[in-house]
Amino acid sequence: MLDNVSKQCKPVDLQDLFQRFAFDSTCILVTGNDPGCLSSEFPEVPFAKTVEEAEESIFYRHVVPERVWKLQRWLGIGEEQKLKKSKEVTDRTILEYIQKKRVELSKGFTVKEEEEGVDLLTSYINEDYNFGVKSDEKFLRDTAFTFLIAGRDTISSALTCFFWLVSRNPQVETKIREELKLVIPKDKVTEKWWRFDINELKNKLVYLHGALCEAMRLYPPVPFQHKAPLAADILPSGHLAVPKTKILFSMYAMGRIESIWGEDCLEFKPERWITEKGGIKHDSLFSMRDQELVWEKKLLSLR
Ligand code: HEM
Structure with missing residues (x-):
């Protein structure tokens, strides 16, 4: 196409x-x-x-x-x-x-x-x-x-x-292209088209993986969700949720919380998903909320 x-x-x-x-x-x-x-x-x-x-x-x-x-x-x-x-x-x-x-x-x-x-x-x-x-x-x-x-x-x-x-972000495009070139077999680099095999790619395109995670952090395909408990429950933040309570949460906002993602939270930086060892970080929007929860609990105890 x-x-x-x-x-x-x-x-x-x-x-x-x-x-x-x-x-x-x-x-x-x-x-x-x-x-x-x-x-x-x-x-x-x-x-x-x-x-x-x-x-x-x-x-x-x-x-x-x-x-x-x-x-x-x-x-x-x-x-x-x-x-x-x-x-x-x-x-x-x-x-x-x-x-x-x-x-x-x-x-x-x-x-x-x-x-x-x-x-x-x-x-x-x-x-x-x-x-x-x-x-x-x-x-x-x-x-x-x-x-x-x-x-x-x-x-x-x-x-x-x-x-x-x-x-x-042309600098990101350049890095993705450079990473892809490393995966293409040397004798095929000059070919116009190259179809990757999934096994060839395994764990090799870390930067591309990071770029995809970063795009979905800033623009989550499911930007908000809602859940309701079947039975009364206490949320990790200490809030009580009774049946029929509609809990709405915005993944769009969660991906842009400055205290979690840093001052550059609005910038497109695939590097933030890459570990020091060069692997991909498997943090999720949810697991990275610990810091927020501590803060929320402190607030509740003050009330
Ligand atoms: C970028 C790609 C995708 C993203 C970001 C995504 C995200 C999500 C999220 C956030 C949920 C809700 C999970 C929850 O309730 O906690 C979900 C549910 C689901 N997803 Fe995906 N999804 C993607 C692709 C796909 C694809 C390709 C399929 C299948 C063709 C799929 C099938 C489903 C199904 C069946 C559910 C459960 C729906 C239900 O509650 O009945 N998803 N997905």
């Missing part, structure tokens, strides 16, 4: 391109089918569009009070009406994929557990076949939908922000 657009000197919207790439890859991973979003004609694929519409309506539920969207759902109006319509289309399409998969498997059914390249639906159906049960259609449909949503925007957001940050 990129070679094609660069030959034609066409501008390309990388975010759109990565969304297409991520939707196709996730769909192949989940259903074994390629919806064909990533193509030089940049087609509008109805299935991809309805998944996007469903996601938009689901997001809306996070920004209006619960009572409002529940009332809208009951009355069948607004975003809830849209969600119902787009969910009907996505459900129908996924059920068609499941049906197709069942037919394919019934024709050349081989129950090989470790078969390479097996998609998620095949694995689930095979697993149930091994246990002598027919997979539950609704379970398969909803699991496939969850994966489609979980895989698409995360990958495309991570890639978009990564390339945007690299394009604004």
Whole structure:
């Protein structure tokens, strides 16, 4: 795709391109089918569009009070009406994929557990076949939908922000290129294209790994989340959380806390993920919060 657009000197919207790439890859991973979003004609694929519409309506539920969207759902109006319509289309399409998969498997059914390249639906159906049960259609449909949503925007957001940050930081681009050159076999360096094998890359692209972590620290693909306890619990900070307490936390903000990440917390510095020994640091947003917790506990004891 990129070679094609660069030959034609066409501008390309990388975010759109990565969304297409991520939707196709996730769909192949989940259903074994390629919806064909990533193509030089940049087609509008109805299935991809309805998944996007469903996601938009689901997001809306996070920004209006619960009572409002529940009332809208009951009355069948607004975003809830849209969600119902787009969910009907996505459900129908996924059920068609499941049906197709069942037919394919019934024709050349081989129950090989470790078969390479097996998609998620095949694995689930095979697993149930091994246990002598027919997979539950609704379970398969909803699991496939969850994966489609979980895989698409995360990958495309991570890639978009990564390339945007690299394009604004040429010194990072140079270091990534230098590291890549070290991995390419000497006799292949002059070749225009080189496709890396995953095993060749293992533990070798530390700087690139750091750059990806750094891009996701500044622009986390899942920027906020909420959780609710099933039973009353005390949070590490000492706060009481009772059932139905909605705990909202922003990974976007957590990745930019100056007391944790330092004064340069807003800068794109892949080096902060690299250890003195040259390996990758495996700190997470959560494990690095100790300092904050001590501070929060001190505050609570003062109250
Ligand atoms: C840059 C890539 C990705 C990021 C940053 C990411 C991040 C996350 C986060 C933060 C959660 C929530 C975890 C929690 O509840 O504590 C999650 C859940 C999940 N992710 Fe990912 N993810 C990525 C890629 C993927 C891909 C490629 C797939 C599969 C195709 C996937 C499948 C899932 C599933 C199935 C869940 C559980 C959803 C549920 O709660 O039912 N993710 N991911």
